[in-house]
Amino acid sequence: MGLDFSILPAYADILWKGTLWTIALTVLSMFFSLAGGVVFAVLQLNRHAIIRWPVAGFAWLFMGTPLLLQLFLIYFGLVQIGLDLNAFVAGVIALSLHFAVYNSEIIRSAIVAVDKGQYEAARSLGLSQFQAMRKAIVPQAVANVTPALGNMMIALLKESALVSVIGVMELTLSAQRAISDSFRPFEFYIAAGAIYYVLNLGLEQAVRVAERRSAQYR
Amino acid sequence: MDFALIGRIWPFFAEAAWVTIEVSMLAIILGLILGFAAALASLSRNVLLRWPARAYVSVFRGTPALIQLFLLYFGGPQIGIHLGPFEAGVIGLGINIGAYMCETIRGAILSVDKGQTEAGRCLGLGQTQVMRRVILPQAARMMVRPLGVNAIALIKGSAIVSTISVLELSYTAHRYISSTYKPFEMFILASIFYLAIVTVFSFGVKKIDERVALES
Amino acid sequence: MSEPIVKIRGLKKNFGSLQVLKGIDMDIDQGQIFALIGASGSGKSTLLRTINQLEEVTEGEIWFDGELVNQKLPHRQREAHLNRLRQNIGMVFQHFNLFPHLTAIENVTMAPLMLGRVNKAEAIEQAKKLLDKVGLSDRGDYYPSKLSGGQKQRVAIARSLAMNPKLMLFDEVTSALDPELVGEVNRVMKALAEEDMTMIIVTHDLRFAEDVSDHVIFMADGLVVEEGPPSLVFRAPQEDRTKSFLQQVFND
Ligand SMILES: Nc1ncnc2c1ncn2[C@@H]1O[C@H](COP(=O)(O)OP(=O)(O)OP(=O)(O)O)[C@@H](O)[C@H]1O
Numbered sequence: 022m023g024l025d026f027s028i029l030p031a032y033a034d035i036l037w038k039g040t041l042w043t044i045a046l047t048v049l050s051m052f053f054s055l056a057g058g059v060v061f062a063v064l065q066l067n068r069h070a071i072i073r074w075p076v077a078g079f080a081w082l083f084m085g086t087p088l089l090l091q092l093f094l095i096y097f098g099l100v101q102i103g104l105d106l107n108a109f110v111a112g113v114i115a116l117s118l119h120f121a122v123y124n125s126e127i128i129r130s131a132i133v134a135v136d137k138g139q140y141e142a143a144r145s146l147g148l149s150q151f152q153a154m155r156k157a158i159v160p161q162a163v164a165n166v167t168p169a170l171g172n173m174m175i176a177l178l179k180e181s182a183l184v185s186v187i188g189v190m191e192l193t194l195s196a197q198r199a200i201s202d203s204f205r206p207f208e209f210y211i212a213a214g215a216i217y218y219v220l221n222l223g224l225e226q227a228v229r230v231a232e233r234r235s236a237q238y239r
Numbered sequence: 240m241d242f243a244l245i246g247r248i249w250p251f252f253a254e255a256a257w258v259t260i261e262v263s264m265l266a267i268i269l270g271l272i273l274g275f276a277a278a279l280a281s282l283s284r285n286v287l288l289r290w291p292a293r294a295y296v297s298v299f300r301g302t303p304a305l306i307q308l309f310l311l312y313f314g315g316p317q318i319g320i321h322l323g324p325f326e327a328g329v330i331g332l333g334i335n336i337g338a339y340m341c342e343t344i345r346g347a348i349l350s351v352d353k354g355q356t357e358a359g360r361c362l363g364l365g366q367t368q369v370m371r372r373v374i375l376p377q378a379a380r381m382m383v384r385p386l387g388v389n390a391i392a393l394i395k396g397s398a399i400v401s402t403i404s405v406l407e408l409s410y411t412a413h414r415y416i417s418s419t420y421k422p423f424e425m426f427i428l429a430s431i432f433y434l435a436i437v438t439v440f441s442f443g444v445k446k447i448d449e450r451v452a453l454e455s
Numbered sequence: 456m457s458e459p460i461v462k463i464r465g466l467k468k469n470f471g472s473l474q475v476l477k478g479i480d481m482d483i484d485q486g487q488i489f490a491l492i493g494a495s496g497s498g499k500s501t502l503l504r505t506i507n508q509l510e511e512v513t514e515g516e517i518w519f520d521g522e523l524v525n526q527k528l529p530h531r532q533r534e535a536h537l538n539r540l541r542q543n544i545g546m547v548f549q550h551f552n553l554f555p556h557l558t559a560i561e562n563v564t565m566a567p568l569m570l571g572r573v574n575k576a577e578a579i580e581q582a583k584k585l586l587d588k589v590g591l592s593d594r595g596d597y598y599p600s601k602l603s604g605g606q607k608q609r610v611a612i613a614r615s616l617a618m619n620p621k622l623m624l625f626d627e628v629t630s631a632l633d634p635e636l637v638g639e640v641n642r643v644m645k646a647l648a649e650e651d652m653t654m655i656i657v658t659h660d661l662r663f664a665e666d667v668s669d670h671v672i673f674m675a676d677g678l679v680v681e682e683g684p685p686s687l688v689f690r691a692p693q694e695d696r697t698k699s700f701l702q703q704v705f706n707d
């Protein structure tokens with residue numbers, strides 16, 4: 022069986038929809054993973070061990086195990102406790118939690134790394150604690166974490182392909198649907214790969230812009 | 240938590256853990272070989288070496304490992320590549336991680352001070368000699384830990400070969416979730432093995448790193 | 456008089472649009488000690504680095520030992536030519552550039568061994584002699600990280616000497632050293648000078664330059680402004696730029 026890429030346009034529609042779902046999935050998960058990352062980071066810096074430890078344990082568990090396994094846990098686990106979510110929501114939750122853990126490590130070390138002197142200098146200028154945080158600490162911390170968080174977001178896009186295994190009709194599963202109809206895996210995986218590649222290029226570009234923007238505060 | 244169930248089925252997970260270890264270790268070896276070759280090629284002055292190496296890294300880092308695996312396993316037969324699940328898993332993972340390892344190795348080589356090359360060349364050594372005896376020994380020391388990070392990512396990432404029916408840990412977990420409807424137990428059971436593998440592997444990397452660290 | 460060992464004619468060097476060397480002529484005879492002085496950025500390092508082709512030349516000619524250094528050759532032949540050339544020209548850097556993964560003695564033996572000049576026993580024998588000569592016979596098994604700056608620099612000199620070079624280039628080799636360590640390195644260079652090694656020494660240490668050299672070159676803005684024996688250049692400079700440079704330095 023030779024290769025025949027001329028078959029692709031007939032399935033442009035399903036691939037296009039899959040692409041949109043992948044984008045939606047990725048953007049939502051990025052947002053929640055960043056928000057979650059901040060929350061986990063702050064919790065892990067809490068004075069009380071009773072708050073720190075469970076978060077640390079959770080982080081350790083999620084950093085040491087595969088995303089795919091976490092996906093199974095969340096998708097099937099939520100069903101078991103009576104929350105029959107649709108696959109898309111489960112996918113977003115799994116991706117968000119998985120990456121929130123990694124993001125929190127990055128954010129936490131950045132917060133710790135911002136010089137105490139900076140904070141004190143800001144306070145001695147008469148800024149309130151909140152102002153000091155906002156004007157002195159946060160911009161610097163953001164500049165410091167942007168490259169690493171950007172890499173995480175780039176990884177997230179590619180890892181989002183995994184949610185196809187729980188039945189989210191994103192790009193990878195869309196390609197599989199087209200394949201089960203056309204029996205042409207090679208052509209469609211190349212096509213899906215090419216789309217991911219382009220999305221990835223776009224995201225890398227965006228990350229680079231964000232890095233440049235935030236670097237001025239360093 | 241259904242401990243009776245866990246007690247009954249853990250041996251199947253232990254067996255599956257061996258498959259995870261096998262797939263991962265073989266893929267890591269393949270990745271190291273490819274990563275090394277690609278790193279040297281990408282630093283070569285010959286465009287016929289440099290260009291394909293850059294393309295390899297860009298394509299395999301720019302697309303999902305799962306797509307690469309599916310392309311190899313399901314699409315391979317269309318271009319005459321017939322592989323069993325295990326072979327496809329090792330090769331697919333190895334090619335993927337090789338692209339990341341290439342960047343790690345390249346970065347380590349480039350981080351060796353330019354003065355080292357100059358000193359070597361000033362003694363009359365050729366480019367290859369300097370690379371082999373001056374740059375690589377120093378770069379090797381710097382790359383152990385980051386390559387360890389790549390390798391650990393691969394061990395966890397190896398879960399994706401469950402989708403092409405390699406009977407490893409995640410495949411086993413998935414199968415028992417479907418048959419027992421006990422996702423928490425299966426997750427914990429599989430996690431124990433993953434964490435054990437990753438912990439032992441990290442320890443090994445740390446030991447190697449200490450062994451090769453500069454005496455100072 | 457025989458041919459000079461280094462002959463430079465009309466040497467120009469551009470970095471992009473910046474012209475760093477603007478036409479240098481120079482003759483160095485066998486056994487001469489040249490001191491190269493001048494303000495920061497005047498092009499001293501660049502000149503030194505073109506001689507062994509760490510920097511390519513934009514225009515002009517450099518001859519070493521009767522051979523054109525900057526010949527246009529196909530890549531492979533050029534590499535062979537450069538390797539041969541550099542085996543005869545030693546270079547010592549400001550920041551030592553010792554190989555940190557090798558002991559002092561391994562630093563010295565590496566190149567002779569790799570180039571198949573000697574067998575292992577001979578290489579070690581020779582390295583021990585050289586380390587002894589630079590006053591480090593008891594430091595052979597030390598890694599560079601365990602040596603002081605002055606010791607590192609002396610190992611670096613021994614490493615260069617192991618190739619039996621006909622010319623030694625020194626680029627501010629004491630600039631990175633604590634003041635109390637400068638003397639030990641200068642003494643080694645002085646001893647070499649007394650053995651009739653041909654040397655070009657770039658330095659900001661004008662007292663040492665006067666003491667060791669038999670010819671001084673003062674550079675400014677990529678040109679040789681004044682040259683001559685140290686007694687003249689230092690004691691009775693002719694050019695205003697030389698005067699003001701010397702005044703500045705000696706007043707510091
Ligand atoms: N690789 C390079 N690329 C661009 N410009 C360079 C490069 N190397 C040197 N230059 C420039 O060339 C000029 C001469 O530099 P050079 O290092 O030769 O000066 P120098 O006399 O050795 O100064 P110093 O006493 O500070 O060592 C400087 O303006 C420097 O900025």
Ligand SMILES: [Mg+2]
Nearest residue numbers: 499500501627
């Ligand atoms: Mg200089």
